[in-house]
Amino acid sequence: MNSPQHAPAPAKLTTNLGLKDRNTFGLDARAELAYEIDSAEQIPGVMSQIASKNLPWRILGGGSNVILPKVLPGATLLINITGQEITASENEDTLITVGAGVNWHEFVTWTLENNLPGLENLALIPGTVGAAPIQNIGAYGVEIANYIDHIEAFDVEKQAFVTLSNSECRFAYRDSYFKQNPHRFIVTKVVFRxxxxxxxxIHYADLAKHFETNPKPSAEEIFLAVCKIRTHKLPDPKVIGNAGSFFQNPVIPNEQYETLLKKYAGLVSYPDAPGKRKLAAGWLIDQCGFKGQRMGEVGVYENQALVLVNHGNGTAQDILGLAKCIQDKVRKEFGVSLEIEPNIF
Known part of the structure; x- marks a missing residue:
């Protein structure tokens, strides 16, 4: 991708911007300097200003996978780059270019409306398209990495726009090259194949059960089933603050799995890489008695132990305090470490 040729309109700057409606946990945070990024061409100028003032900075998309402090010092870039279009139709594949600020679920809906099935298992995941590859989001047996052709981004280190192929993104379970190199790349577009x-x-347990009597569902039927299952398990952030799944499912060696299985016959797990087994973090937390429990203004969702919630006035400190209690007890009971999934700002 070449550098922009025309001077863009400057990004809108707001001081002390409240971010309660820009994070799904509903945390009462504010940004000292908030830049609204509506196009990729605005990024070099904003980053130049930030560098000249030596300001700390961070990216905020849909705020669905973050834990925000009361004050975000320095600069916060709010990514609002929109637009989605079919950019190529090859013999076997269709390429779709999508702006980083597009709502993820709305994009999945758009693909089905345009007869481009494949992403339906990832329906109703909160957040934006640009944030999705950073975490390599996944659900119901599907990961976004399997559908990405390449990503366009601004490389802060090189001060230039770059294109990263799927292999260069180094995707792994809930991981990527972007996550491994924070503050280096600002994703502007994602190109899907x-x-x-x-x-x-539909091999994932919940979907397999849902389609017991319908072994050949359509993409639309899978989409609706995923929405139904997620709505039952996960609370609506507009009703109660949350960031979806709070912990990653831990992956352990088969030997450790076999030892745990002898002690816990109901242990929920899934095959992973050779010699590895992925455990259901929600099941581990549930066995420790946390489901539905409350600690002050925060707690664990009553229908899914993997989800931490903000009952109204919780803070980042409250959420992380509860998370540590859960991690400590799971480690003590099962000898397994849980890793927090949301980014802590």
């Missing part, structure tokens, strides 16, 4: 040969993916 969707196969024209669609195959239903």
């Amino acid at each position: 969707i196969s024209k040969v669609w195959q239903a993916k």
Whole structure:
């Protein structure tokens, strides 16, 4: 991607901007300097200003996977780059270019409306398209990494726009090159490669159970099933603050899994890499008695132990305090460490 040729309109700057409606936990935070990024061309100028003043900075998309402090010092870049279009139709695949600020669920809905199935298992995940590859979001047996062709981003280190291929993104479970190198890349566009040969993916337990009597569902039926399951398990952030799944599912060696299975016959797990087994973090937390429990203004959701919630006036400190209690007890009971999934600002 070449550098922009025309001087862009400057990004809107707001001081002391409240961010309670820009994070799904509903934390009462504010940004000292908030830049509204509506186009990629605005980024070099903003980053130049930040560098000249030696300001701390961070990116905020949909705020669905973050834990915010009361004050975000320095600069916060609010990514609002929109737009989605089919940019190529090859023999076997369709390429779709999507702006980083596009709402993820709305994009998944758009793909089905345009007869481009493949992402339906990832329906109703909160957040933006630009944030999705950083965490390599996944659900119900599907990861976004399997559908990304390449990513366009601004490389802060090189002060230039770059394109990273799928392999260069170094995707792994809830991980990527972007996550490994924070503060280096600002994602501007994601280009998806969707196969024209669609195959239903319903092997994940919840979906397999849902489609017991319908082994060949359509993409639309899977989409609706995922929305139904997620709505039952996960609270609506507009009703009660949360960031979805709070802990990653831990991956352990088969030997440790076999030892745990002898002690806990109901241990919920899934196959992973050779010699590895992925445990259901929600099950581990539930066994420790946390589901539905409250600690002051924060707590654990009553229908899904993997979700931490803000009952109204919780702070980042409250959430992290509860998270530590959970981590300590799970480690003591199972000998397994839980890693926090949201980014802590």
